[in-house]
């Protein structure tokens with residue numbers, strides 16, 4: 164596609180919503196251009212709790228249709244993206260004095276199973292205090308009345324976005340990261356979209372017959388680009404997570420906080436615990452979000468309250484991140500009670516998509532595309548496929564069983580290597596391995612205790628649009644969230660990028676510093692004492 168040409172659809176925003184619509188629109192035969200001002204998924208879509216879930220907590224606010232839709236989407240994603248979405252077992256402990264007594268939690272769990280219907284992962288269970296402590300001896304015993312056990316699913320959020328982007332490109336869309344839309348001019352039959360490319364410094368303009376505002380928490384600012392100064396599309400609420408080296412074995416845990424009635428998840432992630440989230444109204448500029456020390460302490464205090472035998476000290480926090488939930492604008496309710504339902508607005512040749520969840524991105528994209536097709540007066544030839552570029556042709560277990568030996572024999576892989584690659588790339592794992600034929604030295608691990616290899620860095624740059632070191636370490640591989648790993652891994656990855664992209668030494672240093680800043684965005688994080696050797 165020539166960059167000065169006219170296209171059916173220009174999408175602003177390369178988070179899950181922009182990416183999801185791009186993939187479906189390209190499959191429907193539209194000419195599509197997507198602009199993302201930073202890296203794909205660098206906004207809210209990689210700052211999530213990484214769950215594909217019905218949202219059991221929304222039952223208490225009677226948001227039944229959202230839970231119903233989410234549970235169906237959960238099932239679909241487990242089938243169609245098994246390399247990125249996996250079942251996860253949850254404990255829901257209930258303590259004396261909690262807002263919801265056991266009988267209410269039991270009703271909630273039953274309702275959750277009923278709403279999932281035949282799409283449930285497994286029936287829930289209710290455990291007595293004794294059974295709960297047998298299953299989860301790390302739980303606080305005092306005041307424990309019982310514990311629910313139920314299933315939801317965990318996702319690699321950044322890669323879910325990326326695979327939708329790659330899928331869209333396979334179907335002919337043009338998707339650019341590090342290319343911001345700077346101005347929008349309304350024309351009679353569409354919009355002139357002005358952009359600036361961070362990589363090249365070039366500016367340009369493209370004509371769109373239809374425009375999609377999928378800029379999530381930036382949606383109000385995007386409306387201003389259209390001259391709609393008074394328009395308020397989203398009510399952003401901030402959520403922070405901490406990554407902690409203390410691990411809860413075997414389960415995710417959902418904690419209800421008696422202090423302010425919030426829900427906190429403690430999730431096993433990357434060999435650590437991901438603890439979050441807070442939920443507060445926030446009008447901060449989405450470009451300058453950092454977790455606060457208060458948020459970090461709040462999450463640590465809640466974790467130590469429920470897991471008293473373990474150590475939840477500040478020194479165990481190895482990273483922290485904050486995202487803004489782009490909730491559809493409403494007044495009234497507290498931040499955690501505002502509905503997560505989507506809102507898709509069409510006005511003239513502009514469609515806006517806000518609210519919703521990562522979990523429901525596919526159905527949201529479907530609804531948005533319907534409106535876009537009406538605006539463009541077009542009909543899709545075929546319904547869009549749910550399959551992503553990495554989706555294996557056979558069930559995941561079968562895929563691993565049949566291909567593991569083959570890969571190990573051909574590329575001399577260690578036991579865990581193919582499984583790790585397949586769980587990240589699905590069937591595209593073979594493309595990563597193919598790089599070893601070009602350079603066997605790329606089989607070197609990024610860290611001695613980790614399965615990631617240099618070939619993945621090369622793949623991220625060549626095939627997955629990674630531009631900066633943090634794109635590779637934090638969103639293509641996720642190895643980058645651990646200080647135990649990042650010194651060694653960052654050095655190796657940076658030098659690999661230097662070699663393939665012909666960076667001067669100064670750029671390599673800048674990239675390592677940039678990555679460090681992304682990992683510890685708050686000045687207070689200097690207190691963790693983690694130092695990076697820049698030589």
Ligand code: FAD
Pocket residue numbers: 175176177178179180181198199200201202203204205206207208209210211212213214215216342343344345377378379380381385400401402403440485486487488489517518519520521522523
């Ligand atoms: P974003 O991902 O923020 O994407 C918008 C993009 O627009 C950004 O990348 C930004 O750079 C880009 N952009 C902005 N302005 C411009 C411009 N001028 N030009 C070009 N690009 C621009 N949902 C779940 O289902 N499960 C969960 O576990 C879950 N956990 C969550 C936890 C937290 C703390 C939060 C905040 C949300 C969570 N959600 C979860 C909700 C889910 O993450 C969001 O609904 C979803 O990621 C929003 O995606 P988006 O594409 O609308 O926004």
